[in-house]
Amino acid sequence: MRTSITIEVRPTEIDVMGHVNNAKYLEYMEWSREDWYNKMKLPIDVFTEMNVGTVTVNININYRKEARQGELLTIYTESIRKGKSSYVLKHEIRNENRELVAEADVTSVTIDLKLRKSVEVPSALAKAFS
Template structure:
C-alpha cells in the first residue's frame, strides 16, 4: 500500500539559504511514515500492545531539488522489502509541479520493548510488504 500526505512549507522550515533545511525533509518523511502506519491499521498503540517497537536504523536520502516557502509538497510512503526483523519503506517528496524534491529509503527494525533487542516482524506488519 502506498500512501501520501500533503504539507505546505512553513517559515520555520526555511534555512539561511532560503530553502527548506535538510533536516526538515526527515521530519516530513516521519510524518508520512506515521500516516502509513495508521492507514495500515498499525498505529503506535497497536505495536505497544504487542510489546514491539520500531526503530529507525538507517536513512539514505537524496536531495534532488530545492523546496521553498509556501510550496505545497506531497510526501509518499510505500513498503519496499522486509527481512527477519528489518524492513524498508521508501519515501518520495514531490512539489506541486510534479518535480521530485527528495527521495529516501528508511530501514527500521522491530524490537522487543522490554528486552530492547530485535524480534521478527509481526505478521500484521509483514503482510504489508510485497512478496
C-alpha cells in the first residue's frame, strides 16, 4: 500500500544555502513512515504487544531538487521488499509541481525487544508486502 502525507517547509528547516537542510528530508520520511505504520494498523503499541521493535539499518537517499521555505511537499511511502527479518520501504518526496525532490529506500530489521536480536518479520507486517 502507498500512503502519503503533505507538509509545509518551515523556516527552521532551512540551511545557510536557503533550502531544506539534507537531514530534514530524513525526518520528513520518518514522519511518513510513522503514518504508513498507522495506516497499516501497526502503531507502536501493536509492535510492543508482539515484543517486536523495528530498527533502521540502512538508508539510501538521492536528493534530486531543492525545496524552499513555504513549499508544500508530499511524502509518499510504500512497501517494496521483505526478507526474513528485514524489509524495505520506499519514500518519494515531491513538490507542488509533482517534481521529484528526494527519494530513498529505507531498510529496517525487526528485533525481539527483550533479547535485542533480529527476529522474523511478524505476519501482521508481512501482509503489507503481499
